[in-house]
Amino acid sequence: MIKPVKGFSKLSKSDKIEWITTNYFSDPKTAKRLIKQYWNSDSKLQQLHDEFIENTISNYYLPFGVAPNFLINGKSYTIPMAIEESSVVAAASKAAKFWMDRGGFKTKVIATTKIGQVHFMYSGSFSKLKAFFKSVKPKLLENTKHMTHNMEKRGGGILDIELIDKTEDLKDYYQLHATFETLDAMGANFINSCLEQFAKTFKSEALIFEQFSETESHIQIVMSILSNYVPNCLVRAEVSCLISDLDETPTLSKLEFAQKFIRAVNIAEVEPYRAVTHNKGIMNGIDAVVLATGNDFRAIEAGAHAYASRNGKYSSLSHAEIDGDTFKFWMEIPLALGTVGGLTNLHPLVKIALEMLGQPNAKELMQIVAAAGLAQNFAALRSLTTTGIQEGHMKMHLMNILNQFNATKEEKTKMVAYFKNNPVSHSSVEDALISIRLMANE
Numbered sequence: 001m002i003k004p005v006k007g008f009s010k011l012s013k014s015d016k017i018e019w020i021t022t023n024y025f026s027d028p029k030t031a032k033r034l035i036k037q038y039w040n041s042d043s044k045l046q047q048l049h050d051e052f053i054e055n056t057i058s059n060y061y062l063p064f065g066v067a068p069n070f071l072i073n074g075k076s077y078t079i080p081m082a083i084e085e086s087s088v089v090a091a092a093s094k095a096a097k098f099w100m101d102r103g104g105f106k107t108k109v110i111a112t113t114k115i116g117q118v119h120f121m122y123s124g125s126f127s128k129l130k131a132f133f134k135s136v137k138p139k140l141l142e143n144t145k146h147m148t149h150n151m152e153k154r155g156g157g158i159l160d161i162e163l164i165d166k167t168e169d170l171k172d173y174y175q176l177h178a179t180f181e182t183l184d185a186m187g188a189n190f191i192n193s194c195l196e197q198f199a200k201t202f203k204s205e206a207l208i209f210e211q212f213s214e215t216e217s218h219i220q221i222v223m224s225i226l227s228n229y230v231p232n233c234l235v236r237a238e239v240s241c242l243i244s245d246l247d248e249t250p251t252l253s254k255l256e257f258a259q260k261f262i263r264a265v266n267i268a269e270v271e272p273y274r275a276v277t278h279n280k281g282i283m284n285g286i287d288a289v290v291l292a293t294g295n296d297f298r299a300i301e302a303g304a305h306a307y308a309s310r311n312g313k314y315s316s317l318s319h320a321e322i323d324g325d326t327f328k329f330w331m332e333i334p335l336a337l338g339t340v341g342g343l344t345n346l347h348p349l350v351k352i353a354l355e356m357l358g359q360p361n362a363k364e365l366m367q368i369v370a371a372a373g374l375a376q377n378f379a380a381l382r383s384l385t386t387t388g389i390q391e392g393h394m395k396m397h398l399m400n401i402l403n404q405f406n407a408t409k410e411e412k413t414k415m416v417a418y419f420k421n422n423p424v425s426h427s428s429v430e431d432a433l434i435s436i437r438l439m440a441n442e
């Protein structure tokens with residue numbers, strides 16, 4: 001068994017690598033070489049990455065791709081995407097081009113309010129707590145003025161603070177439920193700092209509130225934290241076209257395609273097992289842009305799936321219908337995004353991504369990300385309801401399989417040509433590769 005390590009974070013980077021490779025690898029020398037292979041030769045850039053987190057030993061690369069031909073509210077974009085899944089960028093690009101020729105994406109920010117809560121325990125009279133809250137609320141706001149001042153100058157800040165009685169759910173549990181407008185910042189640090197200040201003021205003022213008994217004055221603050229559930233930081237994306245402008249497929253007329261597509265959406269609306277995969281397809285597009293633009297994809301994921309369950313049952317984020325002779329497909333999704341602060345000012349590729357998008361503000365970025373999600377969902381449903389997903393997916397995965405077999409450049413060219421008209425699977429690629437290798441040796 002490996003002995004626990006003390007003070008690991010204080011070791012130098014090479015000592016950390018030494019410790020890891022000697023303890024966990026059968027071939028420490030090779031492991032060391034592979035870890036170091038991804039270091040950046042620009043030492044300043046490497047240091048930047050080293051300092052993003054604790055205990056950095058290397059960099060973890062993901063492809064940074066682009067999906068061109070997105071027309072969103074009449075403006076065209078090339079969307080940067082950071083993702084490892086073979087078919088995502090290709091699918092987004094294909095869907096973007098399809099909708100560019102049919103008026104593009106129409107998007108709208110519905111609201112931009114964010115939420116934070118101070119969770120506390122109190123065992124006493126609720127009416128006294130209400131009286132205390134009323135008297136302390138101005139002070140809660142006043143004591144955060146030094147933090148909110150700049151945000152307020154730009155039109156944001158704390159929108160409201162409410163006292164919420166949660167004792168039906170949990171004995172003695174109450175909240176200060178605060179709403180915020182954080183403009184172009186995702187706002188996590190701003191919100192959390194305000195909440196921690198509320199908690200301090202709330203606790204100390206309770207000790208001197210005259211109406212409280214000795215026990216009532218001892219409010220127990222449990223924690224102060226923003227919520228990643230942001231149903232009021234919401235964006236809508238939509239595409240629509242005449243049914244006669246849809247594409248025919250070898251087996252489906254335009255109307256049949258529209259109807260089958262809508263059926264697929266209806267299934268995701270009522271069936272959670274399907275809804276999760278359907279929404280995962282949406283998140284393929286969303287996460288890739290969120291990551292490329294330096295935002296927190298875990299927060300976005302958590303908030304999106306919570307929103308998908310808002311009616312008590314997990315359901316599809318997107319919807320579709322035929323309205324007269326028009327096919328409509330749309331989605332609403334909560335997206336708390338920022339274009340200033342955090343990684344946006346630090347990570348060189350995030351800077352590139354934001355410049356490529358024309359330095360969007362947070363509202364514009366919400367709309368771009370929502371369009372990418374809807375495009376991805378459209379592409380997935382179109383494949384699923386026509387050819388099936390594997391055809392396109394495996395074509396894109398072909399390179400990965402060839403790389404696993406260490407195919408040469410020449411072999412790759414031959415294989416790509418061969419698999420244009422043949423189904424791709426792991427074993428079919430292996431067989432084809434073996435046979436061209438045999439032929440080459442004959």
Ligand code: MEV
Pocket residue numbers: 085277278279280281282284380381384389
């Ligand atoms: C794969 O990453 C995403 C899909 O499964 C989405 C879907 O089923 O709608 C293709």
